[in-house]
Amino acid sequence: MRNPCRAPDREARFTSLYEATYAELLRFAQRRVHATHAEDVVAESFLAAWRRLDDLPPQRDDARAWLFGIVRGVVLNARRGAERQRALAVRLADVPTSLTADVDADLIARQIDVSRAWQHLSAVYQEALALAVLDELSGPQAAAVLGISPIAFRLRLSRARRALRVRLDYLSRTSSTPGHISERTPSS
Template sequence: MSTSEIKQNRKARFSRLYELAYTDVLRFIQRRAGPDHAEDIVHEAFLVAWRRLDEIPAKHNDARAWLFATARNGLLNNQRGQARQGALAVRIAARAPTFADTESELTHQRIDLASAWQRLRPDDQEVLALAIWEDLTSSQAGQVLGISSAAYRIRLHRARKSLRRELDASPFPAPLAGSLMTE
């Protein structure tokens, strides 16, 4: 294969990866950093992807997890560089189920869940978000966090227990928690 063919193949692979994963990676970072710096961080992640294209897994979901990990590392570097401590900013209210009997009950459930979420440690928030919002397998989520899939499953179990404790401590009953507790 000639040098120009290799370059064309690299460009085509990168373009396809960018096309399929950019929006997911952008949302991933926006939920953690907000919209202000998200695009810059995602572009940095894709710059790293271009430089290390041969190291990226061939399967789309694995490549997506690789990009999440790269973007997450970029975010952490950005936060350290700006001396900010960022917590995971997730818009829980939009994900609350709609099976409440009344609008008032649904509002209480959303408030309980949002309050419980804020009381969780950032590490627990991250573990739960990878399972719930990013819909990653334990292997992929482990890759994002730089741990084994078994270690991730243990952390996920503990994070779910923590969320359950926080919801049980809420002033209003929150039956929607069960939907977040199952896998």
């Protein structure tokens, strides 16, 4: 069983570790993620290190390697999150290449409109709609998945539905105008 450090000793140990390794960890992260995300990765890594400070190896080189491992784990988690976001961008319309008599042209047109509108939604709105509609999660369940309160999820879902409706209305207006095709975004 570990003996936790007293608070002042713990803080001094962490501060020393931070000062000795921050620049190296930042360079390490910058080689692995977009430059705009490197500082966030290092900050998240130091937060994890603070929480697990009792696991810090006593030798300086071992402690340094331990921190590099934490940064690597944060980078891999971020990549997995990005992959999940890309996977979430579901394909809503699978339009047949040739229309036959038994295919409902209006249904296909609606699918195409929904697909086009979906592509213009933010990833946050896509995720909220997908959890509620495609994954059929309740508000509290979806909120737990996202790590937010049920009230915050309901608000996000409401905004996502509104954004989708606005985009669908815009597409229906532009497609109903004969000879007029426009890719301008709605002003809302």
